Amino acid sequence: MKADNETLLLRGLAKNDRKAIETIYREHYNLVQALVLKNNGTAEDAKDVFQEAMIVLYEKAKSESFTLTSQLGTFIYSVCRRIWLKRLMHQNRFMIAEEGELELIGVEAEVEEQEQHNHEFATMEKAIGSLGEPCKSLLEAFYLEKRNMQDIALSFGYTNADNAKTQKYKCLMRLKKLFFSTYNSNA
């Protein structure tokens, strides 16, 4: 029964359904916060770590190949614990409180993958940040809102669709350059 429920929740999460996210949050957050607070962290750290785990779960839920091999709570707790351990190690601090009774699963690969995603996210954020307007809005209109060139030309004040296309091309090339210069140098 519980497993069915959790499958439903994951399906909801994959569809970015607010109710499902809220339910997962409500059921599992407190345990993670307790872990972080006990181990040199603040409530703010706990929130960060938990949300990071939620993103991991979200990416997993979206991929069709994913099936949960443990209970949802165990997965979230394991991911959070792993992330927090890594952050503490980064600051040369270590876990003090060892918790015996909670079940853990190995999630090294997932956390590693998430770190790569975080790196990509930060790189893109920086690239878009230095791209400036109107390039940012132009690319968003085309690639995210999927508007056609005619429409974009009209609302951005270009004389025709061809003009808008050229502008979009130039903007895209600039963003690619910004993105890949950081991405490749850190890879």
Next chain:
Amino acid sequence: MDELKMLEQIERYINGQMSPDERVQFEQLRKTNPEIDQMVVEHTFFVHQFTHFDEIKKFKSKLNDIHIDLAEKGAIQSTRLQGRAKVVYLVNKYKRVAAIAASIAGITAIALSSLVVSVSPKAPAKEIAQLSRQIDALKRKDQELNQELNQVKNHVTTAPPDITYKTGGTGFLINTKGLLATNAHVIQNASHVVIQGNNGKDYAVQVVFMDMAKDLALLQIVDSSFKAPASLPYAIKQTPGELAEPVFTLGYPRNEIVYGEGYLSAKTGFKGDTMTYQIAIAANPGNSGGPILNKAGEVVGILSTKQTSAEGVVFATQSKFIHRAIDSLRRQDTAFGKVKLPNAGSLKNLDRTQQVKKIKDFVFMVKVN
């Protein structure tokens, strides 16, 4: 623009907008041309990165939203420690770090101050001579003197009083409304101050600002015969000059305007004074208060004192203190609320003779009794 067309093809291919025939053709092209294949791979990756970024950004803000919502409803443990609890928590968390930081800061401060004391140069203060000029009073004929005295007795005028001026220096205009900068030591203990232009004409001035510590004074021309210029040729720089930068000055060590040039030899002045520069330039009594200009014709300082024990060592007040003085004037007196210093000069690409020709009408002899 071939690449633009290619990109369009790639996008249509990725989005599945090609007709089956076109698709087969394009896939053939991909196979035979590794460059195009690479472009397809790269573009797919990049578009995915771009859309994925947006998706995660939105997801993150949704998570934040939910977090605040649930915390407010009390569905998850409140994340905010409040009031005393938070202070106690922070104190406990950071007391060790704070103690270490405080002791490091203390040790560093003591070490630094002892270092400064031991290395700062110890030169006697009397080595500094202020470059105001003792005007030779004997130059004036007795007759002239008597005449002038009679005139003073006979007429009460608002024009500059006819007085024998004993000391003097140099001053220069810093705005078009007749505001001048000079050295405070030039005009200290003065009962009368007038300025004399390059054309030999005297103008009555009022002292509106004086700062002995920075050796800076501002004078306002109050003479109705003064014709305000349309603009000043030089800018007053806010930033300090550079080491080794060539500089020049104009001043009145005698009754004629005199040009001198040198270079900025240290970014601090006498005994490491950070308000002044050290400049290597030939200066004589009377040069005090003259502008120090860089090669672009921007004012970087005001010539003030020289070291008597060494030849050619001159100190100049940094020009940013003129800006500071104007700021404090503005606060004291609303009449100066609109005073603007020139921040762009017109001398940049001129040769030196042209620059001097343009500047000399804005440099005045300051005469003091």
